[in-house]
Amino acid sequence: MAGWRLGFAVGNKDLIGALAKLKTYYDYGVFTPIQVAGITALTGSQECIKEIVSTYQRRRDVLVNGLNSIGWKMEKPNATMYLWAKIPEEFQKIGSMKFSLDLLDKAEVAVSPGIGFGRFGEGYVRFALVENEQRIKQAIKNIKKFLT
């Protein structure tokens, strides 16, 4: 529900009270039908979450197994829809920004350069598990060509 813009905070009532006061002057409440949808999301069947999670898990397995098989070694992440991967040794010196741009240019695979996540992110890239398994397999083929 990314575009719906709905989140929540829970905590000590004085803190939540201060947040509510701030919100009065900032954006004044949340689009009303979306609040109703939020109630339904919480009270309805939670099966959809299981389906989404198992989809991400399959994609994660295909991507990590695939990258490992072409020599780009990494661990499987335990959570989220992201994969945080150390750039192969021989490409370390060009930095995450150049590596990401090259990967986009030559392998047609878009990843996020680690430097965007702070200076300790340098040397890494982030994959997002937002493509289907077929396209992930294609990406691995392209990356293999790029790396060799």
Add this chain to the structure above:
Amino acid sequence: MQLAKRVLAVKPSATLAISAQAKELRKKGENVINLSAGEPDFATPDYIKDAAINALKENFTKYTDTAGIKELREKISLKLKKDNDLNYSPREIIVSTGAKQALYNALMVLCNPGDEVIIPAPYWVSYPEMVRLVEAIPVVLPTKNFRIEPEKLERKITKKTKVIILNSPANPTGVVYKKEELEEIAEIIVRHNVHCLSDEIYEKIIYDRIKHISIATLNDKIKNLTILINGFSKSYAMTGWRLGYAAGNKEIIAGMKKLQSHSTSCPNSIAQKAALAALGGNQSEVERMRKEFEKRRNFLTKRLNEIKGIIFSEPEGAFYTFLSHPQISDSLNFAKELLEKEKLAVVPGIGFGKEGYLRISFAASLREIGEGIKRLKRFIENS
């Protein structure tokens, strides 16, 4: 527990106490007449709701560009050209979660801590609090007959002045500034090189065939210093959709976009599609609501004239009148007693920076307005 100073400096809404009490009374089954509303009592027009339903069906439910979808910014650009004779490119426009966020973000982008923001009084309750939240200093400018006096405005300007807030048509007085007045104000703003935050949210709710003029239209210099704020809540009866926008110099808009990208990201995707339909559709619904407000205003002012001693602003726009009476000294107390004894909810003037006054909203049916004023008259005559 120690909260940050910036939030401690902010007062809770002065109007909240009355509306909470009114709700409480209504829950108990009391026949409360509510003339305190700050939103149209009409439903959002069907063609706008249909666009939202279609957006959902088409799965238009993901993140959009932080500044809003390009189509909507293009449509707003077109609207500003057509209605206001203003040229803003889509890059000079940002869509926000309500005009409120647009105002807040503009203040965040323009003000450093300690900068001064001039606010003509009576003012909309949120302006001074927003200024405090961005750690700037609200400087209240008293007005004459609720209109800015240019020479007094100029005297309030110091080295620290960064922004002057202009709200026409105005909440709570219904004042609409004329071209000649705006020219004098603009001349001062340009000469002192400060910014004008022009809140034009009530643009479409305007009476007696007066034409709304945006200060930004006067010349390029004032246009470049102005951040125009508008939204969909009042014109299209879309308050709960939370959608507004700002137009201005592209550096300011880029700053607001950067800020928004780290606070709320894009406005709700579905509401954006609805807003696109609102601007693109037949505008007869807007006119229908406007006419209805005009009828109510005429009825209200006629009834108010029947109460001895009442002085009120004849609204040229928006849907409020601001009134005083010799018996109203402590407006909060007066409003509380009016609610307790006559079950009539109005907003005390103190919240708008003007003691001795009340704000009456005519975003209510003729029957409610008639009954409300009857109760006000009885209360004044019996006390």
